[in-house]
Amino acid sequence: MKKSLKRLLVSAALTTGLAASAAQAQERVFFGIATGGTGGTYYPLGGMLAQVISNNSQLADKKLSATAETGNASVANAGLLGRGSIESAFVAADVLDAAYKGKNQFKNKPITNLRALGALYPExxxxxxxxxxxxxxxxxxxxxxxxxxxxxxxxxxxxxxxxxxxxxxxxxxxxxxxxxxxxxxxxxxxxxxxxxxxxxxxxxxxxxxxxxxxxxxxxxxxxxxxxxxxxxxxxxxxxxxxxxxxxxxxxxxxxRAIWATHADLSDDVAYAVTKALYENTDTLAKVHVKGKEISLETALESVSIPLHPGAERYYREKGLIK
Structure with a gap:
């Protein structure tokens, strides 16, 4: 009986451990950032931003895990967001405006689910x-x-x-x-x-x-x-x-380059990643000189499309929006 009880206790402990591990894995929220080619600026900054988010963001009891992905720059990135194929992307301000309003290369094909997280740096x-x-x-x-x-x-x-x-x-x-x-x-x-x-x-x-x-x-x-x-x-x-x-x-x-997302991103995630960026700009500045030009003070410059509500909540807390 003692041996049987011991085996049951060991089995229960293993089961509990496996369940806890599975639960822990399920609590990780993945967040992608579409950047550009490896020869540009989007890619290295996107990689460091992903690290900043992963190291400095907590979503209630869940862990945010961000990754940067190479991309074909602004027009392609706007399309990815429109299809909900990625959580966020770097897009030039003029392209983002055209995509949302259905102008220029997006004529008669507006991507109305685009939302802004914040402005980055001048390209x-x-x-x-x-x-x-x-x-x-x-x-x-x-x-x-x-x-x-x-x-x-x-x-x-x-x-x-x-x-x-x-x-x-x-x-x-x-x-x-x-x-x-x-x-x-x-x-x-x-x-x-x-x-x-x-x-x-x-x-x-x-x-x-x-x-x-x-x-x-x-x-x-x-x-x-x-x-x-x-x-x-x-x-x-x-x-x-x-x-x-x-x-x-x-x-x-x-x-100016803009960090954009889509309307289906949760408010809590949008708030967390926006906060992670603008409260860790010193880290980005160590990776690329353009990182020095990213600041909370210019976070709303050239943003002509609606802000994501999660990002807007952060800016209200900081007094940028009354």
Missing amino acids: TVQLVAQPDIGKFEDLKGLSVSSGSPGSGQWQLLGGLLSSYGMTRDDISEDYSSFSQSADKIKDGNLDASLITAGSPTASLVELSNGHDISIVPLNGPAVDKLLKKQPYYAKTVLPAGTYKGMDKDVETIAV
């Missing part, structure tokens, strides 16, 4: 080219990469060409990614590429370290004309020394 438009190319007009007749057709960057190139009195027929258009464009420029198989990302951009740092490049200015009356049509872009300066061989400041434009 700099960098026209990188072979060293003998000094101004936008020099691109006529040359090969230029604009990224995926229909992307925000592809649309921006079209707008720039129009502002400079040119069309897509005036260039040989290439659709390579950031990293692919950098490799093609290095190998002499591409003349220029439009890259919109936080600076310094990893693929351009690597390129400039082994190859002479030109960062072409985007300024003057043509750019002023563009900004009137696309108000989400603003003038900015890429500082001298951003890339090897860049010995003077370069005038260009930038658009």
Whole structure:
């Protein structure tokens, strides 16, 4: 009887332990962040943000476990959110606005379940080219990469060409990614590429370290004309020394990146991840210089779509929304 009782107690303990382990596993809530290609800024910052969320978020008695995933940047990320295929994503402000309102590349196809968590940092438009190319007009007749057709960057190139009195027929258009464009420029198989990302951009740092490049200015009356049509872009300066061989400041434009989600994300999760981001910006700043430009004070800049209620609750607590 004693042996039988002992076996029963051991069995009960094992069963209880297994049940507790199973219950513990069920209490983990997974949260994905769609970023961009490995050669841009979205990816490294997304990876660190995932760590910040995993290490600093608690959802009642559940554990938030975040992961960053490579993606095809803003337009594709907006589509992922619209389908509910991922919990959150980084999207440029102009693309997010167009997606929600059904404009431009989303014409007559609005994604109305999009919600904002908060603004991140300005993404700099960098026209990188072979060293003998000094101004936008020099691109006529040359090969230029604009990224995926229909992307925000592809649309921006079209707008720039129009502002400079040119069309897509005036260039040989290439659709390579950031990293692919950098490799093609290095190998002499591409003349220029439009890259919109936080600076310094990893693929351009690597390129400039082994190859002479030109960062072409985007300024003057043509750019002023563009900004009137696309108000989400603003003038900015890429500082001298951003890339090897860049010995003077370069005038260009930038658009703010937004961290977005969809309406079906729970309020508690949205609150927890928003709080994790804006209360741990010092950690993000250690990963990339653009992390230093993420702050609670600018969390609502360029946000033109509805906030997620969970994020809104956090901003009300902090006094950003009355």
